[in-house]
Amino acid sequence: MFFWVLALLLLLLLCGFLWNYKRQLKIANVTDKYVFITGCDTGFGNLAARTFDKKGFRVIAACLTESASKALRAETSERLHTVLMDVTDPDNVKKTAEWVKSHVGEKGLWGLINNAGVLGVLAPTDWLTVEDYREPIEVNLFGLISVTLNMLPLVKKARGRVINVSSIGGRLAFCGGGYVPSKYAVEGFNDSLRRDMKAFGVHVSCIEPGFFKTGLSDPVKTAEKKLAIWKHLSPDIKQQYGEGYVEKCLNKLKGTTSFMNMDLSLVVECMDHALTSLFPKTHYAAGKDAKTFWIPLSHMPAFLQDILLKQKVALANPRAV
Secondary structure, three states: OHHHHHHHHHHHHHHHHHHHHHHHOEOOOOOOOEEEEOOOOOHHHHHHHHHHHHHOOEEEEEEOOHHHHHHHHHOOOOOOEEEEOOOOOHHHHHHHHHHHHHHHHHHOOOEEEEOOOOOOOOOOHHHOOHHHHHHHHHHHHHHHHHHHHHHHHHHHHHOOEEEEEOOHHHOOOOOOOOHHHHHHHHHHHHHHHHHHHHHHOOEEEEEEEOOEOOHHHOHHHHHHHHHHHHHOOOHHHHHHHOOHHHHHHHHHHHHHHHHOEOOOHHHHHHHHHHHHEOOOOOEEEEOHHHHHHHHHHHOOOHHHHHHHHHHHHHHHOHHHO
8 A cells, every 4th residue: 555655656746847847848949039018118018028128039019108118119129129009999909910910021920918908997896887897898808809819810820829918806806897807808718719729839828917016006096096986976875885985995905015016027937938938838827926815715615705805805904894
């Protein structure tokens, strides 16, 4: 009996070693490979553009503003090109894809990183209107789909990679508003695309960051948006929630800074592995909170999720319970 247990343990160790070795195998050369990244004005996209430029990729960075585009070009090599693109403008996306096609030529597009996103308003569902949901869904979902569909022929030509930046909000609904529904939908689009593209040698990966300190997650801006909606709510809704509710919500938002990830490179490292590994993962959890709390919690029964989410809020700020 002891022999069989020992043999099983050795087999598991060997499998683990081979699996890790397999994950470490990289593509041979990156200097002839084009990568298109959306949302490069700030945050993950900006850092990714600068990082992959240093690694030797031929980066095409999509920015929303001319000022961000100019600043990025000033910090990078002559290999990097910027384009102005609004992912919610179909004509703009189509024209950009045509320019990229003429630029990359027969090599095609090795990597498409769909990173552009907005947070929108985070508030209880009955505070919101359809318009409050529209912006994050237009940018995070339809914008991502629009860019993917226009760039996909180029990725198929290169037998390359599509990397979609989702969120732990695509695995677990922790707030009201359009952000979480948009990310849940991104997860569904990602998985269907991944299965459809297998026959063409295209790898599709999804990155699920936890809470990171970026302009997107600024607690002050989030609180201001929530307070603005509160001020225009009907007296009936305000009475239902109670006047002290807003103060509790603002304390919760301030408390989130205590467990935010500060190192944006954790997300870019996931992008790098998805771009360069011979065997990229299908999903990447980025950030200590994503790996140790949010992703495991997403697999638990709903009643446990509700209890643990409430406890996490209490740990972040006991006054907010």
